[in-house]
Amino acid sequence: MPLTFPSHLAPVLPLKLWRPRWFDGVALATGAVAPDVGYLFTGTRFDLGMRTHTLGGLLWWCLPVALGYAWIARRVVAGIAVHLPAPRLFGWPRYVGLAGVRHPWQVTVCSALIGAFSHVGWDRVSHSERLPRLIGIADFHGLTGLYWFQFADVFASGGGGLLVVALAIRAARDGEIFDGEPPPAPAANPLVFWRVALTVTGLGALVLPGLPAATVPGPAGVRALHVGGLALIAGAAAARSAPVRGAERARRLEDEQRRPG
Template sequence: MPADAHGGNARQRVRTRRIGRATRRVSSAVLPLKLWQPRWFDGVALVVGSTAPDLAYVLDGSGLPVWPFSHQVLGLVGWCLPLTLVLGWLIRRAAPALAVHLPQAGPFALRDYGALGGVRHRWPLTVVSAPLGAASHLLLDQLELRVPWTEYAMHVVGAVVLLVLAIRIGRRRLIRRWHGAPPPRSRRPGLFWGVAGAVALPLIAVTPFLPGASLYHTTGARLLCAVGAGLLIASGAVTAASRRRRLVLAGSSRRSATVAPHPCSTQRGCRRRAALSVAASDLPTDSGWGSSQCTHLPQTDRYAEWLGIKEVLR
């Protein structure tokens, strides 16, 4: 039988078409766990892990043996876990800069998700949550294969549940309650959306010409990754630009701090000038210290110690 883009036969192709639709409802199957016991689960690992099996479709036609491995039990550890760990780390790093450039979106409170950038769960929590999310994906796939009529019903139910959960999380400000307020980040919409478009649009443009583009789940996964890559890289660009600006300002502050403040505007400064003026008569006339002008320089204490009047200056 002719091989398809996955390297399998026509029966496998039909199976992948069913499985490929699962991404739209798997998140709604694992999010209730986070709402049930927030401290027991890593929400980012649950959601990313639930979509990790289908991300293998991005590599259709590459010859890499990622499918059907990504949808097998061994794939939970060999594919889904490492992929979730990498993507989870990237998402958390990008979350503060990404969220500040999103609209608040009313009850969804999208900007609250910037707080994910400061969250660091214990590693056993993440290592368990990632395969758990992926396992929910495989279980729903198996249900669809054995009871085909449930496929579309689960898509509708999953979409509704996901919408309800997202509104509940936003209205109750659960992200802030779990993780605190998002870290402050400066908005640079021109840079952010410019970089996001420059990265995502070329990837989207070449997607129809890649191997396996006729398979809708393959194209859908690639489009999702193109948009995600654009947002992640744009967040990194904004973070790098803000960090560079802070370094420049810090350098300017250090240069300004090398000049001692003029103390003559204070009473203590006037006493110091008076003490130095009296003692300066013992210095050679060419030292420049015998004038009545203010002699407050960074080395004042060194000269005062030489003159033996340091206790006066204190």
């Protein structure tokens, strides 16, 4: 399968850039990764198999997962965005404004479903021999020495990931991330943020090999992405609650200057 993130965002991000007011960009993105969230439970008694990648799964699994992840994303994006590297290249400070963006519920629901459908459809194309046969290649393995899914997964993962990065840079350059002037960003506290984020990442790296199906690429990759996401959320929460050292020093200096004598 193509990489859950960022590659599976490639089919839907152009929709947001094409008609910004027609789509909820956050819901498009969370919908596009929602089918693979089921891999978190692979190998356990809650194993969902491929049911999250079916048309029925779009409603009972992908929609609620996408809406839940979109709700979380809007609440943590500001605290994470101010700490990410290459802020000028990717325009991270402008993502702070997404925390206050709300779309009509119909737009958000449809965007989540479109994102999830794009994921399921792309996986079907990657895993089926129909596309090469459609273009006249009856035996892809015999011609190339590779099975179609091997070629398609590598091409979709690499090409999709590069497209997402290119679209993100273009959106930052053209000011398409947030319409208008974003609200003030929260104070950055990079020392605390990265200390906590790296600690959570390290703990996750210790836990992941002991989970069921830890050597299966799909579940392993999705779990690693969630560890990374939790690390960023934990870092943002810690940075928000901890005092900024620079601000503390400035206040102390002001107090000392105000003392008589």
